[in-house]
Amino acid sequence: SQELEQSPQSLIVQEGKNLTINCTSSKTLYGLYWYKQKYGEGLIFLMMLQKGGEEKSHEKITAKLDEKKQQSSLHITASQPSHAGIYLCGADKGNTNAGKSTFGDGTTLTVKP
Amino acid sequence: SQTIHQWPATLVQPVGSPLSLECTVEGTSNPNLYWYRQAAGRGLQLLFYSVGIGQISSEVPQNLSASRPQDRQFILSSKKLLLSDSGFYLCAWSMGHLNSPLHFGNGTRLTVT
Numbered sequence: 655s656q657e658l659e660q661s662p663q664s665l666i667v668q669e670g671k672n673l674t675i676n677c678t679s680s681k682t683l684y685g686l687y688w689y690k691q692k693y694g695e696g697l698i699f700l701m702m703l704q705k706g707g708e709e710k711s712h713e714k715i716t717a718k719l720d721e722k723k724q725q726s727s728l729h730i731t732a733s734q735p736s737h738a739g740i741y742l743c744g745a746d747k748g749n750t751n752a753g754k755s756t757f758g759d760g761t762t763l764t765v766k767p
Numbered sequence: 768s769q770t771i772h773q774w775p776a777t778l779v780q781p782v783g784s785p786l787s788l789e790c791t792v793e794g795t796s797n798p799n800l801y802w803y804r805q806a807a808g809r810g811l812q813l814l815f816y817s818v819g820i821g822q823i824s825s826e827v828p829q830n831l832s833a834s835r836p837q838d839r840q841f842i843l844s845s846k847k848l849l850l851s852d853s854g855f856y857l858c859a860w861s862m863g864h865l866n867s868p869l870h871f872g873n874g875t876r877l878t879v880t
Contacts, residue, residue: 658810684865684866685865685866687869689869689871694855694874694876695873695874696859696872696874697811697859697869697871698871699869699870702868742810742811744811744869746865746866754801754813755813756810757811758810759810760809760810
């Protein structure tokens with residue numbers, strides 16, 4: 655089965671600093687999703703990447719999928735306290751198991767004002 | 768727009784008692800529905816998914832069951848709760864095709880005492 659490994663497990667940054675979270679798969683990714691979760695709440699969908707080399711941005715968050723489609727990174731520019739939370743990557747379990755996702759263990763981000 | 772409702776938000780139940788968590792989706796037809804469980808500091812584990820009324824697939828053997836009595840209603844149940852059933856339960860929906868993100872409810876924090 656597909657395993658997703660996220661790093662780092664936790665991250666503490668000063669407000670205004672940039673940061674990167676990585677998500678690595680043991681197999682080719684058919685669809686890679688990034689979600690954000692505030693403690694005790696549901697996950698909010700951020701972005702989806704499908705194609706090798708693809709890059710998407712939303713406000714100050716940029717996600718990339720490498721050419722081999724086995725690693726994705728999430729980059730936050732000029733972090734703010736509102737960026738704090740748990741970031742999880744998720745991926746479809748193969749190209750025939752549509753909608754069933756496997757997830758990384760998450761990266762907990764703390765932004766110090 | 769689509770919305771997903773999940774309740775209750777928190778629940779404390781004694782060992783051996785029954786369980787019923789409910790989830791409803793509005794604004795879409797024939798969604799795929801999912802129940803995930805999230806352990807502290809870990810990613811999400813898929814418990815059940817459904818592609819239509821009365822169609823339930825179980826991902827892991829356990830003390831829980833799921834039902835889908837209506838197109839946009841998904842219920843997680845147990846006849847007798849175990850201590851190990853404690854956790855954060857999340858309902859989600861998707862369109863079901865490849866590269867279709869999950870949309871989550873706000874979760875239920877279940878504590879079995």
